[in-house]
Every structure is written in structure tokens, then in C-alpha cells.
Amino acid sequence: MANFKNPRANRPHLRSVSITGVGSQVPDRVLANADLEKMVETTDEWITTRTGIRERRIAAPDEATSDLAVAAARKALASAGITADQVDLIIVATITPDMPFPSTACLVQHKLGATRAAAFDIEAACSGFVYALDIASHFVASHTYNTVLVIGAEKMSSVVDWTDRNTCVLFGDGAGAAVLQNRPNAHGLLTTCLGSDGGKAGLLELPAGGSACPATADSVSKRLHFLRMDGKETFKNAVNAMVAAANEALSRCGVTVADVKCIIPHQANQRIMSAVAERLDAREDQLFVNVDRYGNTSAASVAIALDGAVAAGRIRRGDLVLLVVFGAGLTWGAALIEW
Ligand code: UT7
Numbered sequence: 001m002a003n004f005k006n007p008r009a010n011r012p013h014l015r016s017v018s019i020t021g022v023g024s025q026v027p028d029r030v031l032a033n034a035d036l037e038k039m040v041e042t043t044d045e046w047i048t049t050r051t052g053i054r055e056r057r058i059a060a061p062d063e064a065t066s067d068l069a070v071a072a073a074r075k076a077l078a079s080a081g082i083t084a085d086q087v088d089l090i091i092v093a094t095i096t097p098d099m100p101f102p103s104t105a106c107l108v109q110h111k112l113g114a115t116r117a118a119a120f121d122i123e124a125a126c127s128g129f130v131y132a133l134d135i136a137s138h139f140v141a142s143h144t145y146n147t148v149l150v151i152g153a154e155k156m157s158s159v160v161d162w163t164d165r166n167t168c169v170l171f172g173d174g175a176g177a178a179v180l181q182n183r184p185n186a187h188g189l190l191t192t193c194l195g196s197d198g199g200k201a202g203l204l205e206l207p208a209g210g211s212a213c214p215a216t217a218d219s220v221s222k223r224l225h226f227l228r229m230d231g232k233e234t235f236k237n238a239v240n241a242m243v244a245a246a247n248e249a250l251s252r253c254g255v256t257v258a259d260v261k262c263i264i265p266h267q268a269n270q271r272i273m274s275a276v277a278e279r280l281d282a283r284e285d286q287l288f289v290n291v292d293r294y295g296n297t298s299a300a301s302v303a304i305a306l307d308g309a310v311a312a313g314r315i316r317r318g319d320l321v322l323l324v325v326f327g328a329g330l331t332w333g334a335a336l337i338e339w
Contacts, residue, residue, distance in 0.1 A: 002259035002320050004338070007191045007252050014141040018188030019337065021082070021179035023075025024307035025068050026057040026172075026294060033169070040165040047169045052270025056172030056295030058157045064098045066107040068175035069153035072303070073112055076149065076177035084112040087179075088145035090119040091136055093128025093152045093299040095206070095328070096159055097121060108151065117149070125204070126266050126327025127194075128152055128299030129176065130335050133323075134192040136180045151177040152299035159206055161226035170268070171227075172295035176303020187338040193248040194333040200237065204229045204328040238272050238326040243279045245334035246324045253336050257282045260336075261319035262309055266326055267291035267301040276324065288314055298327065315339050 008014055032055040033044035047053055059068065069092055077084060090112075092105040105119035124131040129152035136148040153175035160168050180189075208224035209215050219225065242265060250257060257263075257280045265273045270291055277287055288309040297304060302323050309315050316339065323335040 002255055004190065004259065004320065005254040006187050008141070015143065015182045016186055016188045017137040017140040017180055018183035018186045019178045020181045020183060021076045021078070021080025022177065022307040022310050023072045023079055024174065024176040024304040025071035025075065026174040026304065027059040027063060027068070029058045029060065030055050031058045036169050039162060040168060042165045042169055050271070051170060052291050053169065053295045054292045057174055059155045059173040063155070065094055065096050065153045065155045065175070066098050066104050066111060068155065068173065069104065069108045069151045069177070070111045072153065072175035072177040073108060073149055073151055076179050080179035080181070082147065082179065084114040085116055087114040087117045087147050087149045089136070089139055089148045090114060090117050091132045091148065091150050092121045093124065093132040093150070094121060094154055095123055095125050095128070095298060096155045104153065114149070124327060124331040125329055126268065126296070126298045126301060127325040127329070127331035127333050128327070129301070129303045130192065130323055130325045130333040131194060131331070133178070133180070133189065133335055134194060134333070137189050137192070140180050140182055146181060148180045149177060150180060151175060152301070152303035154298040154300045156296070156298055159225070159227050161223055164226070166231060167227060167229055170296050172297050174294055174297040174300045174304050176300050176307050178303065178306065190336045190338060191249050191252045192333060192335045193245045193252070195241065195245060195331070197330045200330045203234050203237065203330065235269070235272060237330060238268065239275045239279065241330065241332035242266070242276045242324045242326050245332050246276070246280055246322060249322065249334040249336040255320065259320055260286060260322045262286065262288055262314050263322045263324065264288045264302050264305045264309060265324050267294065267305055268296045268326070
């Protein structure tokens with residue numbers, strides 16, 4: 001087991017916060033690269049070599065973000081050994097809410113039957129799950145709540161421009177959830193490092209549908225309700241920000257990357273993950289990767305991957321786990337956890 005310092009330990013009025021249950025859900029429908037070859041001018045070879053993605057999951061027309069979130073949440077509650085009525089707070093990280101309001105978290109609260117829970121959404125795009133973990137941890141650490149359910153959930157297929165080959169091959173739908181509680185005699189979440197740079201908001205955005213550009217026939221005809229991305233610039237910023245956030249989290253805890261059992265990066269692109277691993281001096285086999293099967297599921301990405309890593313036996317009690325994320329905003333973050 002790694003020796004580390006716990007930056008939260010010098011605040012004795014706070015209690016530790018552990019992830020006591022995880023779960024995830026992806027839609028049944030598989031959209032393979034071969035299917036995309038029939039939709040836009042692309043090839044399986046281009047997508048695989050440039051991104052590592054082979055297939056992604058696409059939600060049914062009547063399946064909303066909240067449906068995926070609820071299914072993931074039920075599995076997380078079961079894995080924590082608790083029922084919905086024990087949840088004090090639900091935080092949903094998403095950029096594809098069921099609707100602008102009410103929040104997707106409130107819809108999830110009702111569908112789950114979490115009758116005692118407060119609920120709200122947060123939006124930090126692909127970094128949303130780590131942002132939400134950080135927010136949730138403070139409620140538990142400060143004794144405000146005992147049990148917080150954190151969910152990253154997206155129906156990216158509803159905001160992808162299916163005529164734009166630059167972006168439509170990249171994204172998929174899904175949800176991942178985690179239960180946060182105090183586990184006595186465990187360190188749990190050791191530190192989180194978050195950051196943002198709104199000066200680069202234009203690199204990755206969905207321009208219309210908000211107060212700056214409400215929906216009109218013109219905004220629809222200009223396809224402004226779909227996401228747009230400057231892929232190359234986003235790529236560069238992603239690598240730099242993820243490396244910096246990961247190094248900051250490691251140094252705060254007095255450990256090196258070699259002490260980390262499993263690194264779970266945002267699953268945007270295999271090449272981004274490999275570049276981050278190389279710059280961190282991490283071995284490829286320390287990474288958990290599922291981008292080949294699910295593509296980029298935005299806020300759900302590291303949540304689904306965390307559940308996958310636990311299910312695959314890649315993470316055991318006492319291991320150090322590093323989550324590292326990057327997304328629109330720009331936003332980024334890292335979380336170091338003693339599992
Ligand atoms: O989750 C939030 C963060 N998102 C990301 O981190 C994504 C970051 N960006 C990326 O992953 C990569 O930049 C992409 C995968 C989006 C693109 O890879 P790239 O190596 O940066 O390619 P590129 O944008 O430089 O495009 C190279 C060529 C272009 O053709 P020309 O201009 O060189 O003739 C594109 O038009 O590839 C073309 N291209 C495609 N060709 C076949 C772009 N998309 C496709 C496609 N199929 N789907």
C-alpha cells in the first residue's frame with residue numbers, strides 16, 4: 001500500500017468521505033464505426049486510428065438522460081447496500097438535461113423514490129462528474145449529509161450534429177453513479193483539484209437554446225443547437241490541463257504516479273489518454289480504458305469507467321485511484337482516492 005499524506009487530515013472537524021457504491025448504465029443500441037460509414041464520409045480506419053473508438057451506445061428516442069441516470073443510480077445504491085430513501089442529496093452532472101428546467105436531478109429523485117433527498121444539477125461538461133464528487137464530498141465531510149448520490153449522465157446523441165463527421169463519430173450515451181458516505185477508519189477522497197478557463201469557451205460549445213441565443217427558426221436552420229468543437233485546439237488543451245491537474249493532486253498527497261494503482265482518465269480519445277500517461281510517466285497498463293466501446297460520454301465518462309474498473313477487479317480496497325478529466329468550459333480536474 002502506498003504511503004501518502006492526507007491533505008484533509010489536518011482538519012479534524014471534517015470526516016473522511018468514501019465511495020461506498022458504484023453503478024453504470026449504457027443504452028442497448030450499439031452504433032459501430034461501420035454504421036457511421038453509411039451516415040457521413042468517414043471510415044472505420046480513420047475513427048479507430050485517430051480516436052480509438054470502435055463503437056458507442058445510442059439511447060432510444062423515448063430514453064432520456066434521467067432514465068439512464070436512474071438505472072445507474074439503482075445499481076450504485078444496491079452496491080452500497082442502501083435504499084433510495086436513505087439518500088440525502090442527489091447531484092446530477094450533465095450537459096444534456098431532460099429539459100432546461102426542472103433539473104434532471106429532481107426527475108431522478110422522483111423516479112428513484114428518494115423521498116428525503118434534496119436534488120440539483122451541475123454543469124461542467126466532461127469534467128462534471130469530478131466537479132460533482134468534489135461538491136458532494138463537502139456535504140458529507142462537514143456532517144451536513146450522510147449519503148450523497150453523484151451521477152454523471154448524458155444523452156449526447158441528442159446534441160450531436162449527425163451531418164458533421166468532425167464530431168458525430170466521437171460521442172455516445174450513458175450514465176455512471178457513485179454513493180458517497182463516511183466509512184470509518186478509511187481515508188477515501190484525499191484531494192480534488194479543479195480548474196476552468198472561460199476565455200476558451202468557444203473551443204467546444206453548443207451555441208443556441210440559452211438566454212444568449214434563444215431558439216428561433218433561424219437558430220434551428222443554422223444548426224446552432226448542435227455541439228461544435230475545434231478538435232485540434234481542444235486536444236492540446238486537454239493534454240496540458242489533465243497532466244497539470246493530475247500532477248497537482250499527486251504532489252498534494254506526497255505520492256508519485258507509480259503509487260497509483262489505477263488511473264481513470266476522461267474517455268475522449270485514446271491518443272489523449274496515451275499522451276497524458278506518457279507525460280505523467282505512467283505505464284499504459286495503469287490506465288483504465290473503455291473509449292473503444294462507449295466513445296466520449298461526457299460527464300458520464302469517468303463514472304462509467306470507474307464502475308467498469310471496479311467490476312473488472314482493477315481496483316481493490318486501499319488502492320490509490322486517480323480520476324482526471326477535461327471538458328468544455330474549459331473545465332478540468334483530478335481526484336485522488338484511497339479506495
Ligand atoms: O470531451 C471533451 C474534450 N474533447 C476532446 O478532447 C476531443 C479532442 N480532439 C480530438 O480528439 C481530435 O482532435 C479529433 C479526433 C476530433 C480529430 O483528430 P485530429 O487528429 O485532430 O484530426 P484533424 O482535426 O486534424 O483532422 C484531420 C483530417 C481533416 O481533413 P483535412 O483538413 O486534413 O483534409 C478532417 O477533415 O481528418 C478529417 N476528418 C475526418 N476524416 C474522416 C475529421 N473527422 C473525420 C472523420 N472521418 N470522422
